[in-house]
Amino acid sequence: MTKIGLEIHCQLTNLESKLFCSCKANYREFGINENICPICVGLPGSLPRLNQEAVKKATMIAIALNCSTPEKIAFFRKNYFYPDLPKNFQITQLNIYGDTSIGGAGSIMVGDKKINITRIQLEEDPGRLIYEGSSSKNLITLADYNRAGTPLVEIVTEPDFESPKQVRDFLNILSDLLENLGVSDPGLEGAMRADANVSIEGGKKVEIKNIGSFHDLEKATHFEITRQESLHSRDIEIIQETRHWDDQRKITISSRSKEEDLDYRYFLEGDIPWVTIDSEIKEKLKSEMPESISSKKERYVSKYNIPGQVADVLSSDKFYSDLFEESHTESNAKEVANIITTDLMGLVDTREKREESKITATHLKDLADSIQSGKISRNSAKNALHEIVKTGKGLSQIILELDLGNVSDESELLGIIQKVISEEPQAVEQAKSNPQTINYLVGKVMQKTKGKADPTLTLDLLKKQLG
Amino acid sequence: MNLKIPALEFVQEVKNGNISAEDFVAKTLERIQSVDDKLHAFLSVNEKAIDQARVIDKKVKSGDKVGACFGMPISIKDNICIKDSKTTCASKMLENFVAPYDATVITKLKEEDAIFVGKVNLDEFAMGLTTEFSAFGPSKNPWNTEYVPGGSSGGSAVSVSAFECVASLGSDTGGSVRNPASFCSTVGYKPTYGLISRYGLISYANSIEQIGPLTRTVKDAAFILNIISGLDPNDNTTVDNKNEDYLSEIDSGIEGKKIGIIKEMIGDGIDPAVLSATKDAISKLESLGAICEEVSLDMVKYSVAAYYTITATEAGSNLARYDNLRYGYDFPVEGYEFNSYISKARENFGPEVIRRMIIGGFVPSAGHAGKYFLKAMKVKSKLTREINEAFKKFDLLIAPTVPIMPFKIGEKIDDPVSLFLVDINTVTANLTGKPAISVPFAISNGLPIGIQLLADSMQDKLLLQAAYALEQTVTLPEVPI
Ligand SMILES: [Zn+2]
Numbered sequence: 001m002t003k004i005g006l007e008i009h010c011q012l013t014n015l016e017s018k019l020f021c022s023c024k025a026n027y028r029e030f031g032i033n034e035n036i037c038p039i040c041v042g043l044p045g046s047l048p049r050l051n052q053e054a055v056k057k058a059t060m061i062a063i064a065l066n067c068s069t070p071e072k073i074a075f076f077r078k079n080y081f082y083p084d085l086p087k088n089f090q091i092t093q094l095n096i097y098g099d100t101s102i103g104g105a106g107s108i109m110v111g112d113k114k115i116n117i118t119r120i121q122l123e124e125d126p127g128r129l130i131y132e133g134s135s136s137k138n139l140i141t142l143a144d145y146n147r148a149g150t151p152l153v154e155i156v157t158e159p160d161f162e163s164p165k166q167v168r169d170f171l172n173i174l175s176d177l178l179e180n181l182g183v184s185d186p187g188l189e190g191a192m193r194a195d196a197n198v199s200i201e202g203g204k205k206v207e208i209k210n211i212g213s214f215h216d217l218e219k220a221t222h223f224e225i226t227r228q229e230s231l232h233s234r235d236i237e238i239i240q241e242t243r244h245w246d247d248q249r250k251i252t253i254s255s256r257s258k259e260e261d262l263d264y265r266y267f268l269e270g271d272i273p274w275v276t277i278d279s280e281i282k283e284k285l286k287s288e289m290p291e292s293i294s295s296k297k298e299r300y301v302s303k304y305n306i307p308g309q310v311a312d313v314l315s316s317d318k319f320y321s322d323l324f325e326e327s328h329t330e331s332n333a334k335e336v337a338n339i340i341t342t343d344l345m346g347l348v349d350t351r352e353k354r355e356e357s358k359i360t361a362t363h364l365k366d367l368a369d370s371i372q373s374g375k376i377s378r379n380s381a382k383n384a385l386h387e388i389v390k391t392g393k394g395l396s397q398i399i400l401e402l403d404l405g406n407v408s409d410e411s412e413l414l415g416i417i418q419k420v421i422s423e424e425p426q427a428v429e430q431a432k433s434n435p436q437t438i439n440y441l442v443g444k445v446m447q448k449t450k451g452k453a454d455p456t457l458t459l460d461l462l463k464k465q466l467g
Numbered sequence: 468m469n470l471k472i473p474a475l476e477f478v479q480e481v482k483n484g485n486i487s488a489e490d491f492v493a494k495t496l497e498r499i500q501s502v503d504d505k506l507h508a509f510l511s512v513n514e515k516a517i518d519q520a521r522v523i524d525k526k527v528k529s530g531d532k533v534g535a536c537f538g539m540p541i542s543i544k545d546n547i548c549i550k551d552s553k554t555t556c557a558s559k560m561l562e563n564f565v566a567p568y569d570a571t572v573i574t575k576l577k578e579e580d581a582i583f584v585g586k587v588n589l590d591e592f593a594m595g596l597t598t599e600f601s602a603f604g605p606s607k608n609p610w611n612t613e614y615v616p617g618g619s620s621g622g623s624a625v626s627v628s629a630f631e632c633v634a635s636l637g638s639d640t641g642g643s644v645r646n647p648a649s650f651c652s653t654v655g656y657k658p659t660y661g662l663i664s665r666y667g668l669i670s671y672a673n674s675i676e677q678i679g680p681l682t683r684t685v686k687d688a689a690f691i692l693n694i695i696s697g698l699d700p701n702d703n704t705t706v707d708n709k710n711e712d713y714l715s716e717i718d719s720g721i722e723g724k725k726i727g728i729i730k731e732m733i734g735d736g737i738d739p740a741v742l743s744a745t746k747d748a749i750s751k752l753e754s755l756g757a758i759c760e761e762v763s764l765d766m767v768k769y770s771v772a773a774y775y776t777i778t779a780t781e782a783g784s785n786l787a788r789y790d791n792l793r794y795g796y797d798f799p800v801e802g803y804e805f806n807s808y809i810s811k812a813r814e815n816f817g818p819e820v821i822r823r824m825i826i827g828g829f830v831p832s833a834g835h836a837g838k839y840f841l842k843a844m845k846v847k848s849k850l851t852r853e854i855n856e857a858f859k860k861f862d863l864l865i866a867p868t869v870p871i872m873p874f875k876i877g878e879k880i881d882d883p884v885s886l887f888l889v890d891i892n893t894v895t896a897n898l899t900g901k902p903a904i905s906v907p908f909a910i911s912n913g914l915p916i917g918i919q920l921l922a923d924s925m926q927d928k929l930l931l932q933a934a935y936a937l938e939q940t941v942t943l944p945e946v947p948i
Contacts, residue, residue, distance in 0.1 A: 038568050042788045044561065045548045045570060045667040047702050079784050083805050088787035141805065143792070265831045267780055267840065270674030272703055 003205075004167055004221050005159035007195040009152050010178060011125060012057050013185045018149035019124045020048035020091065027146040028188065040149035042086035047271050050075075054151040055102070055275055057183040058122040059282070060289050061153055062103030064177055065117050071278050073122075074100040075269040080262055083143050084126040091269050092123035092154075100274075102153075108177075110170045116158040125150040147190075153183075159197060159205075164222040167196075171214040179318040180293050186214070187351050198224040203231075203238030208252050211245045220245045224252050296321055304333035310341050319354060320345070326361030327368070335368035343382050347389050358392025359385075366395040379451040380404040406454045410461070413445075413453060417461050420444045432466055468494045470630040471945070474539055474687040477633055481527060481537040488527075488538025488582070492520040495540045495584055499631045502948060507606045508625035510545050511553055512585040519582050526580075534580030535694060541576070542632040544623050545586040546593055547678065548667040549573050556669050557601035558591045559815040560789045562796050570667020571702065572636060572678055572695040579694050584632050587622025591817045592786065593643055593671045595619050596889050599880050600819040607876070608651060609948040610914055614873045617647030623681045624651035629948050634687055636695075638668055640676035641774050642868075642893025645905035648681050649868035649917025652907040652943060654934070655681045656688045659924045660900035661706040663692075664699035670785040672778035675897040685906065685935040689713040692927070706925070713928050721936045722756030724862040724929075726920075731767035732866035732892045740911035741867045748908055748918045749865065751940040752933075762857050762864065766850035767895060773850070774894040775823075776830050776843035783827025786820065789813065822883070851899045858923040863933050866892050868905040868917040892919060902927045904934045910944055 015025040021039035024030070038046040055073070062069050077089040093101040103120030127148035133139040155174070161167050175186040186192050194217045199205045208224055211217045228238050243252040291299075296315035300306045306314070315321050320340050328336040344364075348354045367385065370376040376384065376399060387398045399405045407413055420441060421428055431438045438459070445458050468490060472480070480486045496516060503509050513519075523538035525531075543549060546556045548566035550573075555561045569577065576583075590600035598621025599605040606621040608614040609629040616625045620637025624647030627635050637644040639657035648655020657679040668678055680691040693714055698707045726749075733745055749759050791798055791812035792805075798815075800808055816824070830839035857864060870892055879886045896903035901924055905917040918937065922930035 041793060043567070043794070044554065044556070044564060044669040044788070045546075045566065045568075047666050047673075049701060050703055077784050079787060081787065081790065081806070081809055083790075083792055086788065086793065088790060089784050263833045265780070265784070265828070265833075265836075267784070267831050268674075270704070270781070271670075 001201050002162050002225055003159040003199050004161035004164075005197045006155075006157045006161070006167065006170075006217070008155040008157075008174070009125075009193045010155065010184055010186070011188075011191045012054055012151040012153060012183050013188050013191050014183055015051065015054055015057065015151055017051055019051050019054050019122070019151040020149055023149065025150055027150060030146050032144045033146060035146040036148070040086065041145050048091060048269070050272050050275070051151060054122060055277070056285060057181070058102045058120065058151075058153050059277055059285055060181055061155075061178065061183060062106065062120045063282070063286060063289065064181055064292065065103065065106045065108055065120065065155070067103035067106030067117055067120055068099070069103060069277060069282060070099045070101070072100065072274045072276050073102050074274050075272045076266050077269050079265045082126070083141060084129050084148070086127065086145055086148055090124060090126065091272070093121035094266060095119055096266065097268075102277075108170070108173065110166060110173055113160070113162075113166060115160045115166075115170055118156040118158055120156070121154045123152050123154060124148070125152045159199070161221075164218045164225070167221055168218045171217065175214065176293060176316045176318070180290060180321075182290060182318075196221055196224075198228065200225060200228045200232060200238070203228050204240035206238065206240065207242045209242060209244050209255065212247055216245060216247055216250075219250055220252060223250065227252065300333075300337070304328075304337070306334055306337045310337055313341050313345070323359070323361055323364060327364035329365070332365065332368040332372055335371055336364055339364060339367055339381070339385065343385050344389075347386065357389045359389050360392070363388045363395060370395065374406060374454045374456060375399075376404060376406055377451050377455070380406070405452065407449045407452050410457070413457060414461055416445055416448050416453070417458070417465055420448065421465060428466065438462060438466070470494055470498055471683075472633075473683040474536075474633045475684070475690055477539055478535065478537045481523075482533075484527070488520040488523045489517060492516050492538065492540050492582055492584065495632060499584065502629055503631060505607060505612055505948070506609055506625050506629055506631075507604055508587050508622040508629065508631055509542070509585045510555060510557065510588055510603055510622070513552070513583050516540065516582050516584050523580050523582075534578060535690075536576065536579045536581035538580055538582050539634065540582050540584040540632050542585055542587045542623060542626040542635040543573070543583050544589050544620050544635070544637045546589060546638060546669040546671075547572065547636060548669070549583060549586070552586065554586070554669065555603075556592045557589045557603055558817065558820070559602045560791070560795055560813075562602075564794050566667070568667065571664035571699045573667060575695050587620075587626050587635060589622055589637075590619035591820050592669070592782070593619040593638055593640055593676075594782065594819050594823055596642070596646055596886055597876070597880070598622065598647070599876060600817060602817050605876055608873055608914075609946050610652065610873070610910075612948075613875050614914065615650065615876050617650030617869070617873065619643040619647075620655075620681065621647045624648050624653050624655065627651070627653045627681050627683065628946050630946075633683070634691060635681045636678055636691075637681050638671075638676055639679045639897065640672050640778060641890050641897050644679040644681060645868050645893050645903060645917070645919060646889070648905040648907075649919075650873040650915060652910070652915035652917070652946065653681050653683065654685055654688050654904065654906060654938070655679065655868075655917070656692070656904040656931075656934075657896055657902065658692065658696065658927050659706070659902045661704050662696045662708060662902070662925075662927060664695075664697075664702040664705050666699055666701035670781070672781040673785060674781060675777070675900070685904070685931060685938045686714065686717060688904070688934075689717055689931045692931075708925070711928060713931050716928075717932055717935045719932045720755060721752060721863075721933050724757045724933065725860065726752060726757050726759045726933075727762035727857055727861035727864045728759055729767065729864055729866040730761050730763045731765070732870065737867070737870040738872050740872060740909075741870055741916055744909040744911070744916045745865075745867045745918060748937060748940075752865070752937060755936055755940070759865070760861075762861060764850065764853050764857065764895065766846055766853050767891070769846045770850055770894050770898060771890050773843040773846035774890060774898060775826070776839050777847065777898075779823045779827035780831045780840050781827070782820075783824045783831075786816075786824060789816075847898045850895060854895065854899045854901060855923075862922070862926075862929060864921040866919050866921075868892060868919040872911065872916070873914045896921055900924055902930050904930055906934050906937050907943055908937070908941055913947070
């Protein structure tokens with residue numbers, strides 16, 4: 001049986017500052033080595049200053065993943081030399097001297113499959129190395145410490161996944177969860193990285209390091225299973241080893257480094273006192289947490305009678321569910337949900353399109369209300385939405401500019417109806433004997449008005465005309 | 468100009484206009500010029516000190532608000548960062564390191580108009596007991612320049628005792644303030660762990676060390692503590708002392724106080740002169756109304772071993788950052804792969820630092836932690852339990868600061884094991900986080916003896932009161948230099 005376990009590194013990108021200093025957690029907007037200070041470069045005499053907000057957010061993640069949380073957490077030093085590590089040790093957490101990591105055992109459902117979480121730890125990201133030069137002779141390594149000290153949460157799972165597909169489903173759920181918590185933007189480059197361990201029946205465990213995105217994680221596990229199965233089928237032994245993911249060639253490569261043999265000499269970080277997270281603090285944090293995705297979904301179904309599948313899509317994506325929360329009322333909720341899931345999602349299906357989109361909750365509310373009051377048809381609403389996303393103009397202005405308003409003037413509509421009656425004598429006779437066929441005539445009116453005739457009014461007038 | 472006056476007297480004199488800060492600082496610099504060739508307390512001298520003093524005199528004359536130090540010249544151990552000045556840790560590794568920021572204690576002293584006359588010598592990265600391990604040469608004991616001044620804050624003790632400054636800041640990891648204070652006949656005080664911010668103190672063993680003042684009098688130590696203590700957002704381990712005034716009520720006396728004499732610190736190997744000074748101190752305290760009684764701290768016998776295991780572990784990690792990639796000394800990287808570059812660059816550490824880092828790589832390592840590091844941590848917590856028990860019964864504890872007399876330079880440098888035993892009476896305060904102070908008490912054959920008092924955590928005020936009472940019982944001869 002295939003077994004896959006994950007170690008996911010997730011930056012808390014939405015925090016203001018780094019884990020131990022006041023440099024920006026959002027290092028991406030800075031020039032090289034411009035987002036640094038004596039603390040995150042580890043200058044002599046500097047001391048870490050724990051970002052309490054990071055502790056809160058990481059605890060929220062632990063709670064959301066149903067993890068146990070200890071009353072007191074501690075930080076440890078992981079000692080090893082590497083040029084991207086300014087202090088030549090990383091401040092991290094571990095559980096070998098008792099449960100002192102920010103999150104202990106937990107679990108999350110992925111469809112019908114329960115995935116167990118081993119632990120969650122809060123730690124600092126190292127800096128970034130940039131390599132220049134073409135051959136090993138003129139290769140130079142440059143160090144950029146802008147990222148050094150960025151708050152990172154490491155989520156370790158049990159080897160519970162049985163297929164890359166399960167991995168992908170889990171990652172989707174995890175991304176949505178992190179985004180819903182408001183702790184991280186999983187779409188940012190480098191915000192999510194992972195290591196995976198993969199084994200197949202009869203083979204040893206293989207670690208894959210350095211997978212730079214969730215997208216590649218699925219690919220890497222898939223590649224690795226195929227590789228191992230092919231070895232197995234030829235009776236070649238699968239050895240226990242560490243491999244690296246080559247994201248250019250999309251393959252895993254045996255790693256020559258002896259990383260697994262390093263002795264990190266873990267010991268308590270004395271510069272950061274133990275942090276108490278007792279039940280009182282935990283309860284307070286719970287009350288500050290945004291509503292969970294599953295609870296949102298339930299509410300959408302039970303309160304607004306929105307179909308389960310629509311509610312599912314709507315609740316799991318923070319961008320859409322935020323729009324929904326801000327725009328809907330008791331009466332228009334279903335309509336808003338409908339606009340978002342059938343029309344809007346198609347219009348802004350990429351990160352770039354979302355960022356460029358000008359739509360606001362007010363737009364959505366106006367649209368839904370206008371459809372419900374008959375001011376605009378569903379068809380026209382679609383066109384209006386397109387224009388809103390593009391320009392951000394108000395709905396009434398767009399209706400005017402694009403002439404999208406319904407024809408609800410009785411005399412105007414009556415004129416059109418009379419014209420249709422004279423043009424369609426056969427259909428008129430049919431409708432008189434069989435009222436169900438009247439829809440054909442309504443359709444003709446719609447054709448003539450390019451879909452803008454108020455459907456209710458049209459039906460009423462037609463019925464009167466036909467006696 | 469009398470350079471021998473204590474800090475509080477200096478402040479009074481400048482305040483009253485009897486002396487100017489400029490004159491005093493100028494004379495102090497002259498003094499450094501004339502005696503430091505022999506003593507080697509200073510690694511660098513502040514060229515701007517006189518200008519800075521002039522600014523303060525102006526403020527005094529014009530009636531502007533002046534900080535509590537009134538231009539008091541103090542020296543700073545060269546492992547504490549002063550912005551834009553070299554902070555070398557007496558190491559070739561940091562020979563050219565210019566700190567881009569002020570340590571919190573420096574910021575606070577600047578706000579109170581202290582003047583830093585210079586940076587003073589230490590054992591490289593504060594690892595030593597004699598200041599012989601400075602990469603820039605040893606300091607000498609002003610009482611007899613053939614003798615070590617103690618360490619690692621040797622430069623601090625020498626500069627205060629030889630009147631090259633009014634007071635000094637050192638750091639105390641296992642006795643590094645109290646030991647040289649005892650050997651040079653100054654007051655040396657290590658506060659409760661967390662009372663003074665370590666931000667800007669270059670770490671050696673961060674979980675147990677504290678910055679501490681070396682001064683002429685106990686009152687001066689309390690005065691400086693008032694300025695530099697308290698909660699600091701830049702050091703998460705600092706504790707809130709509610710702006711305690713350590714100087715007020717310092718003469719409260721010790722009548723009725725219970726003092727425990729630590730049995731393990733006056734036992735085998737103690738110098739007879741030190742023992743008799745200790746007995747003398749005890750009887751003087753008794754005559755002031757204290758009740759003295761022997762107490763046993765069983766774990767003291769393991770304390771030095773635990774101390775070296777823990778400090779080596781932390782040092783191995785704290786000094787790992789000195790890979791010369793971001794700052795350090797001139798050594799081009801071209802042609803090296805990083806591992807070989809780091810190894811090569813780190814050859815610039817001195818032998819004692821290398822010795823401790825090798826130990827520090829070994830004792831917490833996967834196969835050996837259980838036998839060494841974790842055992843040392845057990846000793847630390849057991850010792851803490853023992854001393855906490857003792858403080859249920861006693862207000863204070865007493866012992867000689869160092870059980871042996873100062874020794875000659877070079878006498879013990881090749882004998883690290885016997886040198887380590889010099890630590891036996893001081894490391895307990897560091898391992899347990901308790902405040903301790905060394906008070907000059909006797910001169911024997913021309914060499915000083917200090918007596919150490921310890922108090923419970925955050926009982927620094929009581930400790931200073933007791934130290935003041937003890938100080939008043941003796942009059943000591945002046946340093947011969
Ligand atoms: Zn920073």
